[in-house]
Amino acid sequence: MKRIIPLVLLLIFLKPDDIRAQKPSKVRPNVILVMADDLGWGDVGFNGNPQIKTPELDKMAANSLQFTRFYAGAPVCSPTRGSCLTGRNPERYGIFFANVGHIKPQETTLAEVLKANGYATGHFGKWHLGTLSKTVRDGHRGGKANDEFSPPWENGFETCFSTEQAVPTWDPMKDQMVKTHYWTGPDRFAEDNLEGDDSRIIMDRALPFIGQSVQKKKPFLAVIWFHTPHSPVVAGPNYRAMYPGLDDNHQHYYGCITAMDEQIGRLRRELRKLGVANNTLILFASDNGPAGEGGGIDQHPGKRQQGTAGIFRGRKGSLYEGGIRVPALLEWPGRIKTHRKVSVPVTTSDYFPTILSLLDYSVPGNPRPMDGINVLPLLFTDTAQRPKPIGFKSYKQRAYTDNQFKIYSADDGIHYELYDLLNDPSELQDISEAHPMVLASMKTALDDWLSSCQKSEKGEDY
Amino acid sequence: MKRIIPLVLLLIFLKPDDIRAQKPSKVRPNVILVMADDLGWGDVGFNGNPQIKTPELDKMAANSLQFTRFYAGAPVCSPTRGSCLTGRNPERYGIFFANVGHIKPQETTLAEVLKANGYATGHFGKWHLGTLSKTVRDGHRGGKANDEFSPPWENGFETCFSTEQAVPTWDPMKDQMVKTHYWTGPDRFAEDNLEGDDSRIIMDRALPFIGQSVQKKKPFLAVIWFHTPHSPVVAGPNYRAMYPGLDDNHQHYYGCITAMDEQIGRLRRELRKLGVANNTLILFASDNGPAGEGGGIDQHPGKRQQGTAGIFRGRKGSLYEGGIRVPALLEWPGRIKTHRKVSVPVTTSDYFPTILSLLDYSVPGNPRPMDGINVLPLLFTDTAQRPKPIGFKSYKQRAYTDNQFKIYSADDGIHYELYDLLNDPSELQDISEAHPMVLASMKTALDDWLSSCQKSEKGEDY
Secondary structure, eight states, X not given: OTTHHHHHHHHHHHOSSOOOOOSOOSOOOEEEEEEESSOOTTSSGGGTOSSOOOHHHHHHHTTXXXXXXXXXXXXXXXXXXXXXXXXXXXXXXXXXXXXXXXXOTTSOOHHHHHHHTTOEEEEEEEOOSSBSOSSSOBTTTBTSSSSOBOOGGGTTOSEEEEESSOOOSBSTTSSOSSOXXXXXXXXXXXXXXXXXXXXXXXXXXXXXXXXXXXXXXXXXXXXXXXXTTSSSOOOOHXXXXXXXXXXXXXXXXXHHHHHHHHHHHHHHHHHHHTTOGGGEEEEEXXXXXXXXXXXXXXXXXXXXXXXXXXXXXXXXXXXXXXXXXXXXXXXXXXXXXXXXXXXXXXXXXXHHHHHHHHTTOOOOSSOOOOOOOOOGGGTTOTTOOOSSOEEEEETTEEEEEOSSEEEEESSTTXXXXXXXXXXXXXXXXOOTTTOHHHHHHHHHHHHHHHHHXXXXXXXXXX | OTTHHXXXXXXXXXXXXXXXXXXXXXXXXXXXXXEESSOOTTSSGGGTOSXXXXXHHHHHHTTSEEESSEEOSSSSHHHHHHHHHHSSOHHHHTOOSTTSOOOOTTXXXXXXXXXXXXXXXXXXXXXXXXXXXXXXXXXXXXXXXXXXXXXXXXXXXXXXEEESSOOOSBSTTSSOSSOXXXXXXXXXXXXXXXXXXXXXXXXXXXXXXXHHHHHTTOOEEEEEEOOTTSSSOOOOHHHHTTSTTSOHHHXXXXXXXXXXXXXXXXXXXXXXXXXXXGGEEEEEEESSSOXXXXXXXXXXXXXXXXXXXXXXXXXXTOSSHHHHBOOEEEEOTTTOOSOEEEOSOEEGGGHHHHHHHHTTOOOXXXXXXXXXXXXXXGTTOTTOOOSSOEEEEETTEEEEEOSSEEEEESXXXXXXXXXXXXXXXXXXXXXXXXXXXXXXXXXXXXHHHHHHHHHHHTTTTO
16 A cells, blocks of 8 residues: 555545545445447447457457346447446537547546555556647647646546657557657657557557556456547558458458457457456446548548447437447456346446445545446346436437337437337337327436536536 | 058059158158248347247247358248149249148159158148139139149148138238138138137147147158248237337237247257157248338338348348348257257258158159259358359249358349358348349359259259
8 A cells, every 4th residue: 555545645646536545445346447439339249240350359248147128328339438437428528529528537437446445456448538639739629728627637547658649540659630649758759669450569568567467466447448440440451361252441440349359359269368357347338439431520421430339329429229229248257257247227427426335435535426326236137217318418319218208309408309219219119109108208307417517517516 | 551551552643753652761760840831030039039029939949050140941931832742832832922832743842752651741720732622612712713723642741730821820810811721621610610710720839730640650741831921911809919119010020920930949848748759850940031111022111011031132022131041940859969050051952852851751753853952961061162052933033052151032033133042141242243143143053053943943853
């Protein structure tokens, strides 16, 4: 604890919340949050993709809880990522879209709580929750005179290898649209081992962090946020060659996913080699649905954006299921002995309260609205019902879903559609006229929830 | 062999082909052909269905070759089933649609060849390849003065528990649209153990046959053709209860699939209990895509027809992928040690030549056109290419597919569309104008193939 206490003390002064070490938890599993970038629900073998090769994820799935109704907190990148770390909805902490806003210092992150309790903490890959340099022009917003500076090392991560934003998924430092570095700390960025597959480059940094934590007998939190398969989509020649007969666009999209898959296999093997697999939980998910042509929120595939949301309607950017329902797994060999499909709705905001419950930690500081819930009690019975609906907002879209129904508005809540997701998972049939009472009560609940978010966003929680 | 030889001798007189015992094969695995009825590509967990519970098929898939491009021989029931047993396309043996035609005595079936070589042979479930009684009104066509009599026991099956056509998937003898019996031989039908789940009723007959074959140390061929989830779609209360919150239609459709899944688990456990699992190959597939509302070839889901073809276009009755690309597995624990996805095109006509090659048997009698091929050499390398395209015809539709491309006509070959199935598996983009040469050469090949089929159908092979 010698090295930890001063950091904790420092945090008390920096942070309004009282983030101190709590009573030692009985279990202290290692936690690895893995996130793909723009990977569609149907882009993995374990969700039935007939072509994309993801043998390592499929093996992991066979050993995991496999979520069939897992929601990214938002239909685009930055907002979702914040929800993973804070347990709160992006509407609450004010990151409304990609490349805007930042994690405010008053927010409490999973990394801060775990670090204060003796965990080694590391972030590897895409950050997207604020700028990483006040001086160097970097990413969309870095180095500019604005208030968006909020790097991972000011949000609880001790070890960092982090970009502000997307980079090419092969040779990530070359042919960038906007110059972006891999930052390792204040005013420091990586300068070697930056060639080839970006997922491998990220894992090359994550594995030594994990190895050192194990050596020091410290539990660890590793947040591994791949850039794959976000634009610029580039696969190396070996990965493209795995898809003979496919055109360039498909080879690049499918190939970079297979390259990422390979690194997930490498990670899982390393945990076994280190003897810590049983006590490590890995949460795998995507940050939103598959991107449309060009890499953004266009609702049609095209060029190198060849992802699929399977049977679900919509893509990245949409609050229909295809934009937010993503592939997701929870592997924890010491606790989860057999594969199970979990159909209860779960979302990225649940990470924070679930992991804290598991560790028997409470959220430090003054009570503040939390959108996620501890989902552990829901994961092991078929009849589980989520006690709290999940709300979404993105530009003019709003959506709200409970165990069965979902309301959706494309025009800031003027008109609503109602879907029965159990009987109509593809959202083909708007049943709002047949069920006006269901619609009305969900609208009221959504309005209440949005009001609460707006209060938080105005700073009332701090 | 005491009981076998007279049957073989008898066959020589009955059949024009010279179906005799051949030199003993080095390997004599047991063969189980399992077929679901109208199960869509996306109706199983292993192909990514987010809701339908098929844990037993998923377990089987994890231990199998899992085909991602497996084609039913036709987009409807009877024609496909004939192709499983003869290795020939339905256009060749003259079963052009469901409930028409029959397996002609001149055709050589897999059951006949295996029986002549010492296999015990049994058929359990839906037959659909001819009538089973000349005297009793049964099914659509039984008991009428027509030439469609062609029961399983005249096509190589010694043990039978077979219906001419569809029955309800729960309490199969009740509430039938058309009276249909489970025939066990000439003028004999089953009268007990016919209540409850139809898949269980079928397995209750298949397992004793398998057990007795093992006891007699005879290899066996068991053809288990479930009626599930074909209309009338009915699930028992226990299976419906597995889908709380779903409406009646979904509960029945999903529930009867889960009931069938349970029987597949029972079958696999029984093989292990009997100690023959390693030496038994199980081929699982569906006979066509998911039915449309009402159970037929309507191209929209509705009522109790709630199946999905996943990302594929079309349903039962269509020669777009959704009508013919079906879930399929090959499990053979003694030979296939690890799960593999097989992306090379394979079809039900391949069963017959593949199994014969495996046994080192040649097709008996005079050489005749065979549409299927031995696919064994294609199953274990990623770069395998199918040497022979696959042709389809159904009413006015025609289609022809090689490893990459597919042509499709809805109007008897007047107009054609061309799809690149590797780059556009959902058949969204007709590229015939951009690739006139590909289209022209595939049209010619399809025309040649159809001419050959027509000659066969006129009897030129016999």
